[in-house]
Amino acid sequence: MDARDKQLLRSLRLELSTEVLMEGLVIQYLYQEGILTENHVQEIRSQTTSQRQTTMLLDILPTRGPKAFDVFLDSLQEFPWVRDKLKTKRKEIMPEEPAGQKKRHHEASLTEQFSWLSLERWWQDTGNSTTYFEELTNRSAN
The missing domain is CATH 1.10.287 (Helix Hairpins)
Incomplete structure (x- = not known):
């Protein structure tokens, strides 16, 4: 994951942790795509609240390689408002070059x-x- 995406996740950490991302298929999609290992899934699921689960996911994601952020965005199909916010903030941080x-x-x-x-x-x-x-x-x- 590049520095821009790590910074984006860090800057929205509290806001993202209040979303109920763990109720959907986010973790399973990240596991299916090889971003999370079985141990990661167990570690995330062992957290007592969905807020802590999301925080744990946000701790793990930056360490999971260059595709992690884009696959995370893809995993947010059930949370389009979260995905759209991340994409918008990402463009604000560094607009794409034509x-x-x-x-x-x-x-x-x-x-x-x-x-x-x-x-x-x-x-x-x-x-x-x-x-x-x-x-x-x-x-x-x-």
Whole structure:
């Protein structure tokens, strides 16, 4: 789970713990999808109140890998108001970058890498370290 999602769960911890998430299929779905182990399910179920069960789930989720938050969102089918709130807050924390911008940024990075690679090869071919470092300095300044 990335830092943004961990922070989101932490910031909504008290609010989420008041929801009755344990009455539905949330835990079973997380178990089915491999996010929770059988031991996790038993540990959560052993808590005396649904609030403590939810708190235990919120303690475990951040440790369960990169897919944990998205699978948790999927598990909230019976609690669409909770899922919608999490999605909204997630976007507020870090809005998604439009696909076109991601692609252009990636293309620029590849072009820049190719340019540096070309410079490196030129330097190896010529052995002219003075010109190489001048060119390196010029490119770094731009």
